[in-house]
Amino acid sequence: MRRVALLISHERDSDLAEFVEEHYERLIRLAALVCNDASEAQEAVQNGLERAWRKRSQLRAQESTRSWVDRIVVREAIRCGERRRSWIQRLAPRGDEAPETVTGGLGVAGTAALRLAYASLLPRHRAVVALHHYAGYSVAETAAALQLPKETVRSRLRSARMRMREHLEEPIG
Amino acid sequence: MNRSHEDAIDDELRAYLGVRAEELAREMLRMHDATDRLARRSRAPRDRRARSLAMIAATVAGAALITVAVVGGRPDGEDGQRRVGSPSSTVEAIARVVGIYRSVEPLRGTMCVAVSLEPEAATTDLWWWGAGKTGCDSRTSDVIRTLAFRDVVGGPRGEVVKVSYLVDLMTGEQERIEFTIGSAPAGAPLPALITDRGSQRELVMIRTGDVEPPFRPVD
Numbered sequence: 434m435r436r437v438a439l440l441i442s443h444e445r446d447s448d449l450a451e452f453v454e455e456h457y458e459r460l461i462r463l464a465a466l467v468c469n470d471a472s473e474a475q476e477a478v479q480n481g482l483e484r485a486w487r488k489r490s491q492l493r494a495q496e497s498t499r500s501w502v503d504r505i506v507v508r509e510a511i512r513c514g515e516r517r518r519s520w521i522q523r524l525a526p527r528g529d530e531a532p533e534t535v536t537g538g539l540g541v542a543g544t545a546a547l548r549l550a551y552a553s554l555l556p557r558h559r560a561v562v563a564l565h566h567y568a569g570y571s572v573a574e575t576a577a578a579l580q581l582p583k584e585t586v587r588s589r590l591r592s593a594r595m596r597m598r599e600h601l602e603e604p605i606g
Numbered sequence: 607m608n609r610s611h612e613d614a615i616d617d618e619l620r621a622y623l624g625v626r627a628e629e630l631a632r633e634m635l636r637m638h639d640a641t642d643r644l645a646r647r648s649r650a651p652r653d654r655r656a657r658s659l660a661m662i663a664a665t666v667a668g669a670a671l672i673t674v675a676v677v678g679g680r681p682d683g684e685d686g687q688r689r690v691g692s693p694s695s696t697v698e699a700i701a702r703v704v705g706i707y708r709s710v711e712p713l714r715g716t717m718c719v720a721v722s723l724e725p726e727a728a729t730t731d732l733w734w735w736g737a738g739k740t741g742c743d744s745r746t747s748d749v750i751r752t753l754a755f756r757d758v759v760g761g762p763r764g765e766v767v768k769v770s771y772l773v774d775l776m777t778g779e780q781e782r783i784e785f786t787i788g789s790a791p792a793g794a795p796l797p798a799l800i801t802d803r804g805s806q807r808e809l810v811m812i813r814t815g816d817v818e819p820p821f822r823p824v825d
Contacts, residue, residue, distance in 0.1 A: 458631070461631060461634065462627035462628075462630065462631055463627075465626075465627060465630035465631065465634070466623055466626060466627055466630070469626075469630075470630070471630045471631070471633035471634040471637060472634070472637055474630065474634070475634055475637075541732075541752070541783040542713070542717070542719075542783065542800070544622070545717065545719075545732075545734040545750060545752065546715060546717050546734075547618065547619070547622045548622075548626070548734070548750050549716075549717055549734060549735065549736045549747045549750065550736075551619075551622065551623075551626070552747050552748050552750070553736055553746060553747045562619070562623070563623065566616065566619055566620045566623055567620070567623040567624070567627060593619070594612060594615050594616065594619070597615050597618070597619055598611075598615055599715050599716065600715045600716065600717060600736075601615070601618070601715070
């Protein structure tokens with residue numbers, strides 16, 4: 434019995450390691466969207482993966498590794514504003530020296546408006562937006578990942594859309 | 607908000623999230639590079655002194671170059687016209703509006719903008735933030751800095767200064783944002799016209815030393 438459990442555990446370890454190898458960059462992007470900050474995202478992913486590794490025995494057989502790890506990392510990322518950056522991260526350039534990219538039909542001012550609208554969302558609202566609109570989770574999956582009622586997810590998506598509309602709707606001219 | 611309008615906003619949001627995720631990932635790579643450089647520096651204490659000396663020498667040389675550029679670029683400098691390559695009236699107009707100017711009122715919804723006007727810089731900064739409780743002298747969001755490549759400086763007879771910024775698009779194209787700024791006495795508010803994708807908006811811009819106004823959320 435113990436031998437079987439050990440085997441399952443080894444399998445789980447290797448599955449998790451494989452998953453991290455394959456999904457690390459996606460997790461970084463997902464956490465970065467929630468934190469809206471590159472350095473904090475990295476810390477969130479590190480902490481999240483460490484937590485996932487410690488709790489790997491809790492990963493149920495019927496649960497997908499992807500939604501389980503995503504949930505842990507996103508929850509960690511929601512706390513990003515609360516963490517203080519280390520001195521070395523504060524010394525490192527924040528990357529705002531590069532030219533900004535602009536999304537398709539919006540123009541520079543429109544993209545800046547969208548950035549502001551997105552930056553003004555709380556991390557827990559960005560988590561819903563990032564999981565649903567970026568990671569492609571359905572409302573039900575987003576609700577399950579964040580352990581929220583579906584109506585709360587819908588309401589956060591609506592409120593994010595309203596915020597975008599406020600910033601985007603008024604034309605320059 | 608009807609369904610198609612909601613879908614349109616969601617589409618813009620999805621496109622933005624894709625671009626933003628890549629931007630943040632690139633930023634992380636740059637941070638890794640910088641961190642590696644810092645780590646290498648701390649691992650080589652014997653090299654540090656030599657590097658510090660080189661840095662001091664470079665700083666002194668840089669300061670000398672900057673001084674030459676500023677003196678050379680001044681409108682009353684002996685060769686100011688030649689350096690800028692524009693009519694002298696334009697040079698004077700530019701000289702009067704050197705510095706950072708911000709919009710008094712938001713220009714799109716709640717968005718405020720500030721622009722750095724420097725006479726000879728090839729690149730410049732644009733800053734954006736969400737207007738706070740008291741307007742553009744306060745904010746409700748982080749300040750976003752956009753580096754832009756300036757490609758046109760000049761204007762007819764020094765009455766107006768037109769500054770055009772090019773920003774690279776993901777598609778490989780470039781987007782142009784243009785400020786047409788009227789001249790005014792030093793320190794006075796400037797009338798400006800901002801053009802972005804064919805839309806225009808008149809603004810009043812005032813000189814500011816701080817592009818990070820106090821955070822004052824709207825009630």
